[in-house]
Amino acid sequence: MLERRSFGYDISSPAGIVKPMELHLVADTNLFFEFKPLEHLLWSELAADPIIIVLTKPVVDEIDKHKKSTGRTRDRAIDIFNRLRAMLTSGATEAVIQDSGPRVMLRRMTSVRPDPKLEDHLDYGKPDEKLVGIVATLAGQAAGYDVKLFTDDAGAAGTAADFGVPFQLIDPGWRRPPAESTEAKQLKEAKKDLAMYRSLEPRIVIRCETADADGVVTVVDKVAKPLAELEVDALSEALRAKHPARADFSPPPTSTSTDVWGETKTIEYSPQSDDEVANYRDVRYPAWIETCRQSLRGLHVGRDEAAPLVLLRWAMSNDGSRPAKDAAVVFTYVANKARFTSGFLDSGLGVAFTAGYVCLQILVVLACISLICSKTLGTRIAKAIILVVIGIMSGWALAGLHHVVHAPHGQANVWHTYLILYFLPMMSLVAASGVCAELLVVICDHLYEKVAARRLPATSDLPPVGA
Numbered sequence: 001m002l003e004r005r006s007f008g009y010d011i012s013s014p015a016g017i018v019k020p021m022e023l024h025l026v027a028d029t030n031l032f033f034e035f036k037p038l039e040h041l042l043w044s045e046l047a048a049d050p051i052i053i054v055l056t057k058p059v060v061d062e063i064d065k066h067k068k069s070t071g072r073t074r075d076r077a078i079d080i081f082n083r084l085r086a087m088l089t090s091g092a093t094e095a096v097i098q099d100s101g102p103r104v105m106l107r108r109m110t111s112v113r114p115d116p117k118l119e120d121h122l123d124y125g126k127p128d129e130k131l132v133g134i135v136a137t138l139a140g141q142a143a144g145y146d147v148k149l150f151t152d153d154a155g156a157a158g159t160a161a162d163f164g165v166p167f168q169l170i171d172p173g174w175r176r177p178p179a180e181s182t183e184a185k186q187l188k189e190a191k192k193d194l195a196m197y198r199s200l201e202p203r204i205v206i207r208c209e210t211a212d213a214d215g216v217v218t219v220v221d222k223v224a225k226p227l228a229e230l231e232v233d234a235l236s237e238a239l240r241a242k243h244p245a246r247a248d249f250s251p252p253p254t255s256t257s258t259d260v261w262g263e264t265k266t267i268e269y270s271p272q273s274d275d276e277v278a279n280y281r282d283v284r285y286p287a288w289i290e291t292c293r294q295s296l297r298g299l300h301v302g303r304d305e306a307a308p309l310v311l312l313r314w315a316m317s318n319d320g321s322r323p324a325k326d327a328a329v330v331f332t333y334v335a336n337k338a339r340f341t342s343g344f345l346d347s348g349l350g351v352a353f354t355a356g357y358v359c360l361q362i363l364v365v366l367a368c369i370s371l372i373c374s375k376t377l378g379t380r381i382a383k384a385i386i387l388v389v390i391g392i393m394s395g396w397a398l399a400g401l402h403h404v405v406h407a408p409h410g411q412a413n414v415w416h417t418y419l420i421l422y423f424l425p426m427m428s429l430v431a432a433s434g435v436c437a438e439l440l441v442v443i444c445d446h447l448y449e450k451v452a453a454r455r456l457p458a459t460s461d462l463p464p465v466g467a
Contacts, residue, residue: 020048022145024146024147024148025051026134026148028059032063033076034175036174042174044102048102050105055084055107059127084108087108204324206315210311210312210313222304224301236289251270364433369433372434388427394430
C-alpha cells in the first residue's frame with residue numbers, strides 16, 4: 001500500500017519563523033463513525049494550521065443512511081446532521097471544531113463534482129471512487145494550501161495512490177474504543193436490575209457522628225516513658241557540672257558587727273576537720289548524686305494521663321424503599337489483648353520470666369504426681385494438705401519473682417493483684433495434677449489386682465504326684 005504524505009510550510013514569513021500551511025482534508029465516512037469525536041482528536045500531530053475538514057456529497061449521503069440504523073453510529077450521524085442544520089439555518093458554510101492550536105473547521109462543500117479527467121478510469125457510481133474524483137478536483141483548484149483525502153479505508157487510499165491523488169491515512173490511535181459485546185450489555189442490564197430489586201428492600205445505614213471523615217474515633221492516652229539509662233547518665237553529669245563537689249574548705253574570714261545598743265558581736269568560723277571533709281567527699285556528695293539518679297529513674301511514676309471519656313453517637317437511617325420491620329442491629333466490640341506492662345514480654349527480662357514460669361509449673365506438676373503416687377507419705381488427707389501448701393508457695397514465689405523483675409523499672413503493681421493472677425492459676429494446676437495422679441493410681445491398682453488374680457499358682461501349691 002502506497003501512502004503519500006506532504007507537509008507544507010509558508011516560507012514567505014519573516015526570516016527565522018516557519019509558519020505551517022493550511023491543510024484541507026476531504027473526510028471519508030469512517031472518520032465520523034470509527035474514530036473519536038472531532039473535538040477529541042489530536043489535530044496538532046498533522047503539523048498544519050488551519051485545518052479544514054471538507055464534507056462532500058457522497059459522505060453526506062452515507063451519513064444520512066446511518067440516521068435510521070439502531071447501532072452506535074446512529075448518534076454520530078444525528079450529531080453531524082445537527083451541525084449541518086445549524087450551518088444551513090445560520091447561512092454559514094463552516095463550523096468551528098477547535099479554536100486554536102491548530103484552528104480546525106468543518107466546511108460543507110456538497111456541490112463539488114468529481115474530476116472529469118478521471119471519469120474513464122473511475123466508477124463514480126461507487127462512493128469511494130467518487131470521493132477520490134472530488135479530491136482530485138479540489139487539489140487541482142488549490143492555491144497556497146494542500147488538499148488530501150483523509151481516510152482509514154485502504155481501498156480508497158490505494159485508488160487515490162494509483163491516480164496520483166494526495167491522501168493521508170487516519171492515525172489508528174485516534175480510533176474510538178470498541179463497542180460493548182452482547183454479553184457485556186446483558187451483564188450491565190443484570191446489575192442494573194439487581195440494584196433496582198435491592199432498592200425495593202430496607203437498607204439500613206449506620207454511621208458514627210462523632211467520628212472523623214475517615215470514620216475513625218481517636219483516643220489518646222498519655223503514658224509517661226521512663227528515662228533511658230543513657231539519659232539518666234547525661235542528666236547526672238549535667239547536674240554534677242552545675243553543682244560540683246566543693247574543693248576549698250577554708251573557713252570564711254572573721255566578721256565583726258555592732259548593733260544599735262553599741263554591743264559588738266564577733267563571728268569566727270572554725271575549719272572543717274579532715275574526717276568531715278573526707279566524709280563529704282567520699283560519702284555525702286556521692287550519696288546525693290545517687291539520690292538524684294534514683295529520682296530521675298522514677299520521674300515517670302504517677303505521671304500517666306488517662307484519656308478523657310469518649311462519647312460515641314450513632315445515627316441510623318433506612319435508605320431503602322420499604323420500612324424496616326423487626327430490624328436487629330448488632331454492635332460488636334473487639335478489644336486488644338491486655339498486657340501487664342507495655343513492651344515487657346518483648347524484653348530479655350520478659351523472656352527469662354516466662355521461662356521461669358514454665359519451669360516452675362513443670363516442677364509443681366511433677367511434685368504433685370510424686371506425692372500422690374508415694375506410699376510412704378501418709379493418708380490422702382495429709383497429701384491434700386501438702387498439695388495446698390505447694391499451691392500457696394508456688395503462687396507466692398511467682399508473685400515475688402514478678403515483683404522483683406518489675407520493681408527496678410517502675411512497673412510493679414500492688415501485691416494482691418499478682419497474688420490473684422498467680423495464686424489462683426497455680427492452685428488450679430495443683431488440684432488438676434492431684435486429681436489426675438489419683439486417677440492414675442486407682443487405675444494402676446485396679447490393673448494390678450486383675451493381673452494378680454489371674455496369675456498361675458506357685459509350684460509349692462501343686463498336689464504331689466500320685467496323690
